Amino acid sequence: MNSLRARLLAAAALLVAAFGSLAGLVLERAFQGGLQQAQQDKLQTLVYSLLGAASINADGDLTIALDAVPDPRLRQPLSGLEAALFNESGQVIWSSADFLQLSTAEIPEVGEWSFHRLREPNAFALSFGVRWIDLAKDPRRYTIVVLEDAAAYDRQVAVFRRTLWIWLGAMLGGLLLALLLLLRWGLAPLRRLGRELHDIEAGRQVQIQGSYPDELVPLARDLNAMIVSERNQQTRYRNALADLAHTLKTPLAVLRGLADETTLRAEQRGQLHEQIDRMQKIIDHQLGRAAAAGTRTLTEPVALRPLVDKLLAAIGKVYADKSIRPENAVADSMRLRIDQGDLYELLGNLLENAAKYGKERIRVSALTGQKQCLIIVEDDGSGFPPGAEQLLLRGVRADTHTPGQGLGLAAAAEIVQAYSGRLLLDRSGLGGAKVVVALPLR
Helix, strand or coil, X not given: CCCXXXXXXXXXXXXXXXXXXXXXXXXXXXXXXXXXXXXXXXXXXXXXXXXXCEEECCCCCEEECHHHCCCHHHHCXXXXXXXXXXXXXXXXXXXXXXXXXXXXXXXXXXXXXXXXXXXXXXXXXXXXXXXXXXXXXXXXXXXXXXXXXXXXXXXXXXXXHHHHHHHHHHHHHHHHHHXXXXXXXXXXXXXXXXXXXXXXXXXXXXXXXXXXXXXXXXXXXXXXXXXXXXXXXXXXXHHHHHHHHHHHHHHHHHHHHHHCCCCCCHHHHHHHHHHHHHHHHHHHHHHHHHHCCCCCCCXXXXXXXXXXXXXXXXXXXXXXXXXXXXXXXXXXXCEECCCHHHHHHHHHHHHHHHHHHCCCEEEEEEEECCCEEEEEEEECCCCCXXXXXXXXXXXXXXXXXXXXXXXXXXXXXXXXXXXXXXXXXXXXXXXXXXXXXXXXXX
């Protein structure tokens, strides 16, 4: 989950869902508790009315006249309301129309109440302990039990639960939508900053220009400062090399003049011209390096295949006598975030070496992984000798018979190192040399 908005939204959704579930459970428990308390109060009132209608029968036991009880359901069969009177032995001595026999009866202490929910039958039961003292001063222990069917209670709870979760779900959904809009609004400056950075990479603007919240102002300011500093550093680097080249022009011109002196032998003039040309090539090479931008933080992606096509076409013209058969196996969609000048010089050096030391075939391919891109240049020449890593050092050559300064692989290695990459030398499947350039994806 790399998106900041997705992370915040997921965290907010989890928090809202947890809070909503907890709030729903609390409200449901509170409603059930209030409903059960009302049920207990109603049954207690009925118990008091039953005690008010109680009297002693001819056997000296307590009985209740149903005609004196205000709730008519006790006189109706299957009404859902039932009552019974137990003696101290737990035997029923009086009951309403169709009192259900209980497997175990709650027998509370005298003056104590016992209220609970029965599963079989599905009813609420309220028990009250009584000690009845008649005129004969013969106190007796009784327990009065009232049962009321819980179906109506269950229906009320079901309706409340359904209504509660529908409305609570709708409210939580609305809250999540509001949070999404709030996150979108709150993260809009970051998206705008990302678009500006993309425009800088694409070359459509030179620095961050938008107005941002106080928290992002230091970031935008530092990014602009980094961009300006990087460009100034590149300018100073180019100017320094240009000044060096300009400074060396006069000494080189003097040396060329001396080389043309007739007093020198032809052999000496030839050697002097050769060394002067060598210095000129080195200067031109460094000026070319200065013209390239070098590694930059914000660069536009470069299409790799068209650039390889151009270089292979140029190599084919230079080495037309070899009848080189180039093969470009780079995908059209392959792009690298690297300066185009650096990429030209990197691949140009590698392809020139492949053409110079190969026979007929040159193959260029590229692969991408999760963290790096591999550019592979192969030829069908004699390949690298043992200890080929030394070729990456400036001035070291594998073939001293072929003209060159030994700067190609060393220059390529410098460019790759500037981009925090690696340059590997191996044996090609074509039979010759294989150079693998591993560049980190940015």
